[in-house]
Amino acid sequence: MYAHTLDAPSRIGGIFSAGRADQIVARLNQRHPLRVVVLGASVAINGGCISQLGSDCMRFDGTRRSNLMWRNESAPHKGFLVRWFGWINTTWPNAQHTLFNNAVPATTISAWIPCLFSFLPHQFDLVVLELGSMAHWQDPNQIEQLVRRLISVDPPPALLFLTVPFWSDLTPRNRWQRERCALINGTRTRRSQLQRVKYGVSHPRESWALIERHIDRLCLHYGEACISMRRALEPNAHSGRPGFSLTEIAADCLHPNTGTLGTEYVADMLVQWLQGAAQRAADAASAPPPPMFVRRRTPLPASLDPTVSNTSVERAACYEFGKMKFKENTLAKSRAVRSAPCLTWHTAYCPLDHIAKGEIRGGMRPMHRQPLAALDMMYNQATFVASTPACSHHDESRMCPYVSGSDPESPVWIFCYSSLGTSRSVKPGLVAFRPDATLYFTVRAGFLSGTAELATIGLVHLVSYEHMGAAVVRCIAGCSCDDQVIDAHLRDPSNGGRASIFQRFDFQATITTFCSLEVRVLNWTSSGEHKFKIVRVIAVTRKVK
Secondary structure: OOOOOOOHHHHHHOEEEEOOHHHHHHHHHOOOOOEEEEEEOHHHHHOOOOOOOOOHHHHHEEEEEEOOOOOOOOEEEEOHHHHHHHHHHHHOOOOOOEEEEOOOOOEOHHHOOOOHHHHOOOOOOEEEEEOHHHHHHOOHHHHHHHHHHHHOOOOOOEEEEEEOOOOOOOOOOOHHHHHHHHHHHHHOOOOOHHHHHHHOOOOHHHHHHHHHHHHHHHHHHHOOEEEEHHHHHHHHHHOOOOOOOHHHHOOOOOOHHHOOOHHHHHHHHHHHHHHHHHHHHHHOOOOOOOOOOOOOOOOOOOOOOOOOOOOOOOEEEEEEOOOHHHOOOOOOOOOOOOOOOEOOEEEEEOOOOOOOOOOOOOOOOOOOOOOOOOOOEEEEOOEEEEOOOOOEOOOOOOOOOOOOOOOOOOOOOEEEEEOOOOOOOEEEEEEEOOOOEEEEEEEEOOOOOOOOEEEEEEEEEEEEOOOEOEEEEEEEEEEEOOOEEEEOEOOOHHHOOOOEEEEEEEEEEEEEEEEEEEEEEOOOOOOOOOEEEEEEEEEEEEEOO
């Protein structure tokens, strides 16, 4: 028997749509395993996981010690997903039940939706989507695109949206809460330019309201489930009811695990979603049993937004980076949480003339520049090696530093498995700290027929309010594109403030079968430092007619 912390009216009020809960319960009642996949960002990571070694979500599996803001000491903490999944295992025991948490902190849908199925198990029955913690950066149209891709699988899984609000209208009780919520209000609730212009968002809270309204429409249109923590807790919080202050709900105004009761409340909502369906099944026990949960793929309904295509004819190739000595293999530590292949990469230090390199000055961004003749690259086994005498430190291996603001002596790109600083979150990628650090890699894309294709190349990279520099990206073999300059420093307070998140930078290229790229850190910087981090490369192609 599960002991709820949240009262029944609040739990029921937070379920906007039950979706396909009855079919999930029918599957469980017939003793079939339930395979759950979780997609989202930091809130989903705090939900925990069970058997994904090397993943951030393992910090909340209930056995490892973790530091929570409302505790004076480190102690084990079981996340809301682990609690909910434990209740499922107790109620419907099955050794083949699986929980796969593939959430990525500080990352929007755009960073992984083209290669969605590269990061998912081969079979799954239920997808829990936590998209609210990055609400201000999300494009609502991409959420519908995500829904349509997931339910296009045969057989299609059931979807469960779990949304959390930003509690900016609740009063912090102490100085720490005021500072923490003000920090998130100034960084995480800054509305993106897309939301300001396209959707008329004018206040920080409206980013969350915009996303939740859109998700509600999607749940009704596609018949999926929606759980809203705002609907469940807001009436109690605004009435001043004990147990629903900011300290109990979410001390930092966003993440439930920072509240003394936040994790319990979210777990209660997830349990209630299936308990309600189980009760309905028990009430109808005299009726014929419902069909087994085997959904067949059916034609998709018309999309809510006409710009979201019904079918996708594009191809997406997705890559990540690993240590240089493992560069031919999948990143070993991330195997449990990601399955995209690792790129073969090379690095060198190439201190060429700054003006010849086309560096930006005064914010000007060079375009339509040709690759430098002084940097003659030779194609060999789908890899590039700098052959000019101007380059040195070829493929030099260096240890990843521990301090984000440090300026290590390394003149080349370095593999770092986790983020820099005190949090040490699992965010594998390549990092450079000095100008002229040069990175080379080749992506395979196309139909392998030699036919030229239009492609969108996307680099998923870190942007932040501090330490970050700029880099120029060039196509050097197998493809053609304009030179692209990426500034990873967030200078506009209205478009991110003090945020540190991962964004996708897209540019167009014409590709035959492969595309070799050069990424060089520029001497120009608006932050005073030159850090640059890349975690993923995406190539989306379509044939040129």
